[in-house]
Amino acid sequence: MGQIFVYVFISCLLYLLVAVSFRTLYLVLKFIHIAHAISIALGAYFSYLFAIQLSLPLFLSIPISILFSIAFMLLLNQLVYNPLLKRRVEYWQMLIASLGVYVVMQNVISLIWGDNMLSFRTWPIKEGYQILGVFITDVQSITIIVCLLLVGLSWLFLERTSIGNKIKAVSSNPELAGIVGISKEKAVIWSIIIGSGLAACAGILIAADTDMKPTMGFNWLLYGVVAMIIGGMGKLRYLVFGALLLASAQHLSAYYLESKWMNATAYIILIVFLYFRPYGFSSQPLKKAEI
Amino acid sequence: MDYILHLGILICIYTILAQSLSLVAGYSGQISLAQAGFYGIGAYVSALITVNLGFSVLLTLPLAMILSGIIAYIVSKVAVKTVDDYYIIITLGIQVVIFSIMNNWQEVTRGPLGIPRIPSFSIFGLEFDSKISFLLLSVGFVVLVWFILHHLTKSPFGRVLRGLREDEVYTKSLGKNVGNYKVVSFVISGMLASIAGVLYAHYISYIDPSSFTINESIFILSIVIIGGMRKLKEIFFAAAFLVILPEALRFVGMPSSIAANMRQIIYGLALILVIYRMGSKQSIPSAS
Numbered sequence: 328m329g330q331i332f333v334y335v336f337i338s339c340l341l342y343l344l345v346a347v348s349f350r351t352l353y354l355v356l357k358f359i360h361i362a363h364a365i366s367i368a369l370g371a372y373f374s375y376l377f378a379i380q381l382s383l384p385l386f387l388s389i390p391i392s393i394l395f396s397i398a399f400m401l402l403l404n405q406l407v408y409n410p411l412l413k414r415r416v417e418y419w420q421m422l423i424a425s426l427g428v429y430v431v432m433q434n435v436i437s438l439i440w441g442d443n444m445l446s447f448r449t450w451p452i453k454e455g456y457q458i459l460g461v462f463i464t465d466v467q468s469i470t471i472i473v474c475l476l477l478v479g480l481s482w483l484f485l486e487r488t489s490i491g492n493k494i495k496a497v498s499s500n501p502e503l504a505g506i507v508g509i510s511k512e513k514a515v516i517w518s519i520i521i522g523s524g525l526a527a528c529a530g531i532l533i534a535a536d537t538d539m540k541p542t543m544g545f546n547w548l549l550y551g552v553v554a555m556i557i558g559g560m561g562k563l564r565y566l567v568f569g570a571l572l573l574a575s576a577q578h579l580s581a582y583y584l585e586s587k588w589m590n591a592t593a594y595i596i597l598i599v600f601l602y603f604r605p606y607g608f609s610s611q612p613l614k615k616a617e618i
Numbered sequence: 619m620d621y622i623l624h625l626g627i628l629i630c631i632y633t634i635l636a637q638s639l640s641l642v643a644g645y646s647g648q649i650s651l652a653q654a655g656f657y658g659i660g661a662y663v664s665a666l667i668t669v670n671l672g673f674s675v676l677l678t679l680p681l682a683m684i685l686s687g688i689i690a691y692i693v694s695k696v697a698v699k700t701v702d703d704y705y706i707i708i709t710l711g712i713q714v715v716i717f718s719i720m721n722n723w724q725e726v727t728r729g730p731l732g733i734p735r736i737p738s739f740s741i742f743g744l745e746f747d748s749k750i751s752f753l754l755l756s757v758g759f760v761v762l763v764w765f766i767l768h769h770l771t772k773s774p775f776g777r778v779l780r781g782l783r784e785d786e787v788y789t790k791s792l793g794k795n796v797g798n799y800k801v802v803s804f805v806i807s808g809m810l811a812s813i814a815g816v817l818y819a820h821y822i823s824y825i826d827p828s829s830f831t832i833n834e835s836i837f838i839l840s841i842v843i844i845g846g847m848r849k850l851k852e853i854f855f856a857a858a859f860l861v862i863l864p865e866a867l868r869f870v871g872m873p874s875s876i877a878a879n880m881r882q883i884i885y886g887l888a889l890i891l892v893i894y895r896m897g898s899k900q901s902i903p904s905a906s
Contacts, residue, residue: 359703407890414897419649422706423843427889430836434879434886545832549714552707591718594711598696601708605699 329461331578337467339567339574340474341529345551346558346566347481348525353560354498355511355518358421359552362403362428363526364544365436369396370527371534371543372440375447385449389531396527400519403428429545437541444538470532477525482563490517546590553597558608565608572596623749625861627821630756631814632857634763636841637850638810641767643839644848645776646803647783651835652693652709655716656808658830659686660815662720665733665825675739679816683809689716690808691801698797713835720827732826739820752821759817763810764850770806771848779803780848833882840885844892860885 345367352360373392377383383391411424455462485491496504497514505511526544533539533547550573558569573593580592639653663682667673689712697708720727727733738747739755746752770776778799781789790796819825837860845856864881872880 359706411890411894411897414894416893416897418703419647419706420893420896422703423649423839424890424893426836426839427886427893430886430889431883434882438876438879549707549710553711556704556707585722587722588718591715591722594715597711598693598708598715601700601704602696605704 329459331582333461333463333467335571335574335578337470338578339570340471340478341533341547342550342554342570342573343478343567344474344525344529344532345547346554346570347478347563348522348529349548349551350555350560350566351481351485351494351518351525352522353555354494355515356408356421357498358418358425360425361422361545361548362400362425362432363522364429364548365432366396366400366523366526367530367533367544367547368433368436368539368541369399369544370530371447371539372436372445372541373527374531374534375440375445375539378447378449385447392531393524393527396530397520397523400523401516404515404519433541433545440541442541444540446538447534464536466532466536470536473528473532477528478563481521481525484521490514494518550593553593556597557600559606568608572600620749623753625865626753627749627756627817629854629858629861630753630760631818631821632838632841632861633760633854634814634817635811635838636845636853636857637763637767638807638814639838639842640845640848640850640853641770641779641803641810642807643842645771645779645783646800647786648697648709648800648804649706649839650709650804650807651706651832651839652690652713652716652808653811653838654830654832654834655713656686656690656811657815657818657834657838658716658720658827659689660812661819661825661830662727662733662815663812664816665736665819666726668737668820669733669735674741675816675820676741679813682812682816686812687805687809690805694801694804697804698800710832710835713832717827717831720830727827730826730828732824733819734824736819736823736825738823739817746820756817756821759813760854763813766810767850775799775802837885840889844885844888 349360349363352363370392373395374385374388377388377391378385381388407424407428408421411421416424455464455467485494493504493509494514494517496507496509497511501511504514529547530539530544533543554569554573555566556569557572558565558567573596576596577589577592581589635653635657639650642648642650660682663685664675664678667678667681668675693708693712697705700708721729723729724731738745739752740746746755771779778789778794781792781794782796782799786796815830818829841856841860842853844860845853863884864877867877867880868874
């Protein structure tokens with residue numbers, strides 16, 4: 328039973344990381360940016376490219392792959408999202424466009440690296456350490472530390488730095504922010520750097536623990552989005568609640584039923600939860616339009 | 619020749635799916651990614667009942683429609699409480715739930731092994747086992763669905779849906795129960811989609827969960843968007859185009875392993891382009 332707590336804790340942190348990364352983008356973009364799944368997958372696949380195919384050392388290839396993923400998403404923003412936004416495309420249409428981007432990129436990845444599971448693990452799989460009666464592996468402990476660190480840092484960034492405040496200003500009222508001289512484009516660029524960077528880290532952590540598939544980003548992104556919806560758009564602590572609820576429901580279902588039902592549990596939790604609390608824990612609606 | 623008939627039947631099935639989705643996505647403005655789920659419910663209900671109990675299609679078709687109607691009702695009751703972004707995630711969620719039931723409830727659905735030996739479509743002893751007869755049958759269903767949707771969207775009901783799509787608050791201020799209209803349109807759409815599933819199951823005679831994945835839902839949504847949201851005739855052409863596209867790629871000489879990916883890349887790009895073109899039509903900035 329203690330082992331489940333470890334699993335719940337790790338999943339919760341990973342969901343939280345994905346949810347935070349997604350939320351940073353959602354604050355300014357205001358649509359479900361499905362192509363965010365690509366930055367999760369790209370983080371993992373770039374590390375595979377650098378660490379295995381080009382056989383660079385791991386400590387070099389991980390930062391490079393994070394940078395490459397960020398650069399790619401910035402390019403995507405420049406080439407696809409900006410022209411669309413200039414034509415005053417509505418938010419739901421942006422969602423469809425980002426779905427299109429996701430479909431294209433996911434297939435490009437599977438054309439380049441194939442559909443098989445890959446792993447950039449070069450180290451042998453070791454038996455975990457035993458702490459207080461539970462087993463925990465190296466990768467898992469690194470995951471825990473990195474997740475806590477990144478979530479904390481991104482929170483500090485959003486709350487304490489001037490760029491973070493600008494992002495929040497653009498999020499709450501783009502026109503007014505423009506009047507006082509805060510450029511929306513800069514805020515978008517910063518949030519893409521932070522959001523995609525965090526997502527790429529999440530992708531690398533996931534791939535280091537298990538393995539990677541071209542479609543891996545989509546599932547993880549959806550878990551993050553579900554955690555965000557359950558939590559609501561309010562403060563960070565609500566996101567933690569959301570991620571915790573999702574992770575514990577999934578692992579309990581895996582414990583009592585079978586692990587194959589984990590996916591369905593996530594969405595059943597979402598649907599049941601939304602029936603009672605349509606705006607999540609924080610009861611704060613995503614957008615102002617409320618019918 | 620058989621091959622062309624086969625493509626014709628597929629086009630019919632996708633036309634039914636996309637046109638039924640158009641009622642939800644195009645008319646009442648709810649982007650749904652659950653269409654492949656209802657398609658799957660239709661296929662599985664009909665296949666399981668005919669294989670295990672030997673009932674006629676005449677009975678399984680209404681049963682499949684009722685079951686997907688009930689599920690659509692439950693889902694949309696939750697979904698109407700929320701706004702657009704949540705809506706798509708909820709429909710996506712129900713798609714994943716339906717898929718994992720088909721894939722994991724192995725005692726009933728046999729999971730990834732699928733259901734083989736589904737009897738062919740027969741009504742009153744009339745068997746539709748040749749390709750040409752099945753094509754005629756599917757065309758018949760397409761016409762039926764088309765007829766229903768055409769009249770539904772021209773009716774006062776359809777006018778309210780269109781109003782709802784344009785301005786939800788305004789429609790509500792006219793005293794229309796917006797939520798109810800959304801639920802009803804979603805239920806009708808789900809029921810019509812299950813017809814396509816029944817056709818598919820009895821045509822292919824073997825089904826497995828891989829035909830009803832989230833990618834299939836995205837594909838159906840692309841047909842609707844490329845066809846132009848609420849233009850039923852154009853949706854038919856879009857379905858024909860997207861079904862024939864991979865075959866055309868194969869004729870060009872592309873290996874089938876790449877062709878599957880290329881097909882998705884092409885329709886992904888088409889989605890982006892269509893959205894890009896949609897933008898130019900709305901020169902008036904939306905009121906905020």
